[in-house]
Amino acid sequence: MRVTIFGTGYVGLVTGTCLAEVGHDVVCVDVDQAKIDGLNHGVIPIYEPGLEPMVKANHAEGRLHFTTDAADGIRHGDIVFIAVGTPPDEDGSADLKYVLAVAKTIGAHVDKPTVVVDKSTVPVGTADKVRTTIADALKARGADVAFDVVSNPEFLKEGAAVEDCMRPDRIVIGSDSQVAIEKLKRLYAPFNRNHERIVTMDVRSAELTKYAANAMLATKISFMNEISCIAEQVGADIEHVRQGIGSDPRIGWHFIYPGAGYGGSCFPKDVQALARIAQQNGCEPRLLDAVEAVNHAQKGHLFELVQRHYDKGEDEGVRGKAFAVWGLAFKPNTDDMREASSRRLLAQLWEAGATVRAYDPEAMEEARRIFGERVDLVFCESAQDAVQGCDALVVVTEWKQFRSPDFAKLATALHDRVVFDGRNLYEPAEVEAAGLAYYGIGRGRSVRRPA
Numbered sequence: 216m217r218v219t220i221f222g223t224g225y226v227g228l229v230t231g232t233c234l235a236e237v238g239h240d241v242v243c244v245d246v247d248q249a250k251i252d253g254l255n256h257g258v259i260p261i262y263e264p265g266l267e268p269m270v271k272a273n274h275a276e277g278r279l280h281f282t283t284d285a286a287d288g289i290r291h292g293d294i295v296f297i298a299v300g301t302p303p304d305e306d307g308s309a310d311l312k313y314v315l316a317v318a319k320t321i322g323a324h325v326d327k328p329t330v331v332v333d334k335s336t337v338p339v340g341t342a343d344k345v346r347t348t349i350a351d352a353l354k355a356r357g358a359d360v361a362f363d364v365v366s367n368p369e370f371l372k373e374g375a376a377v378e379d380c381m382r383p384d385r386i387v388i389g390s391d392s393q394v395a396i397e398k399l400k401r402l403y404a405p406f407n408r409n410h411e412r413i414v415t416m417d418v419r420s421a422e423l424t425k426y427a428a429n430a431m432l433a434t435k436i437s438f439m440n441e442i443s444c445i446a447e448q449v450g451a452d453i454e455h456v457r458q459g460i461g462s463d464p465r466i467g468w469h470f471i472y473p474g475a476g477y478g479g480s481c482f483p484k485d486v487q488a489l490a491r492i493a494q495q496n497g498c499e500p501r502l503l504d505a506v507e508a509v510n511h512a513q514k515g516h517l518f519e520l521v522q523r524h525y526d527k528g529e530d531e532g533v534r535g536k537a538f539a540v541w542g543l544a545f546k547p548n549t550d551d552m553r554e555a556s557s558r559r560l561l562a563q564l565w566e567a568g569a570t571v572r573a574y575d576p577e578a579m580e581e582a583r584r585i586f587g588e589r590v591d592l593v594f595c596e597s598a599q600d601a602v603q604g605c606d607a608l609v610v611v612t613e614w615k616q617f618r619s620p621d622f623a624k625l626a627t628a629l630h631d632r633v634v635f636d637g638r639n640l641y642e643p644a645e646v647e648a649a650g651l652a653y654y655g656i657g658r659g660r661s662v663r664r665p666a
């Protein structure tokens with residue numbers, strides 16, 4: 216089938232590539248000329264495991280095209296996806312300017328019956344706005360072309376996006392048009408062979424499903440982070456508590472890890488946007504506001520542990536200290552640093568007069584773009600390199616390669632012999648046995664400065 220995708224970011228590029236991989240003829244459109252030029256020359260703008268070879272192969276085989284020419288793109292596709300960003304507006308609601316700009320462009324150029332698919336995460340009622348915008352643009356040029364607008368939210372996880380796209384848990388299709396639903400079923404048939412993954416529903420339910428999914432996951436994380444604060448204060452170990460509750464199938468093992476707070480391009484903005492949707496529709500988002508508030512506080516917790524260790528009042532104990540920071544991306548297997556916990560930590564360390572030697576396996580380029588050159592930040596070649604000459608280590612992202620460091624070597628390298636473990640990667644007793652002080656998240660011994 217002939218498919219066009221507007222927006223060549225994490226969602227658009229992965230979706231387009233996976234659709235091409237199963238044989239569809241895909242055109243990816245983006246307004247970012249440099250990104251499109253790069254893709255046409257084999258430069259992949261993001262890091263996702265498995266993505267690069269797939270993009271290159273499908274591009275070389277002529278099933279995956281990249282362009283900035285929107286009109287050409289619209290003429291190509293029988294199905295046109297909107298996968299552009301929906302960043303937060305000033306009040307936290309989703310800013311639809313990019314989505315509606317694409318809708319206007321579709322209305323300006325569409326010349327044959329087309330199914331328009333909202334894949335961006337958008338507030339309930341957006342499909343109606345997209346439909347009106349396209350209809351107005353058609354009217355303005357005196358054209359009469361049939362089109363449907365379908366909601367098909369994306370559930371891929373950054374870091375496992377290709378895998379998720381090739382083997383989705385579910386494919387949600389929201390539409391009141393049987394013709395459009397059948398077209399999307401044909402499009403997704405190659406991903407749906409093993410068992411039925413397609414869930415069809417009305418448009419508004421599909422739009423809300425995406426927010427409900429992300430808000431539920433964020434709620435689990437904030438819940439565990441709140442319990443971890445209690446654990447810390449009462450002298451319990453959250454890791455024991457986690458194991459104690461995860462074995463209950465009604466609770467489950469997923470998303471009950473305490474940590475340095477959730478980040479990324481989805482949870483923070485989607486929880487806020489859903490809270491605004493609730494308010495705008497007369498519902499008080501008590502739980503959603505609390506989820507957001509807990510996460511905001513949690514992102515500052517690593518620095519609180521740092522202050523607790525060095526406490527001499529007014530940050531004086533932190534001033535002049537050098538911190539090795541392992542992990543900058545908001546989670547492993549991605550270079551995405553949007554809303555990453557590392558950003559808050561680094562800002563707090565710099566504010567307190569500390570310096571940072573940072574290492575991330577994939578996000579160094581993105582970090583350079585975000586922070587630029589500064590005297591209090593050194594980008595390092597490896598985890599080992601980062602600890603050289605430092606006083607303390609802070610682990611912010613749980614990359615696999617950080618899981619089993621040589622603690623004896625760390626104890627020699629770190630002047631103040633202290634590890635702040637923002638993801639509870641280590642066994643406290645093992646770290647302490649090497650002569651290091653250990654602070655984790657929600658582990659009772661972090662309350663007081665270890666002897």
Ligand code: NAD
Nearest residue numbers: 222223224225226245246247298299300301313335336369
């Ligand atoms: P992104 O910021 O990585 O990419 C968006 C792309 O859209 C950019 O390349 C931008 O240049 C392009 N763009 C903007 N205006 C355009 C226009 N008029 N025409 C063509 N291209 C245009 O965004 P993303 O992370 O891929 O997210 C896209 C949407 O999918 C968002 O609504 C997001 O909430 C949702 N989503 C994201 C994820 C994720 O893990 N990143 C997962 C599920 C859903």
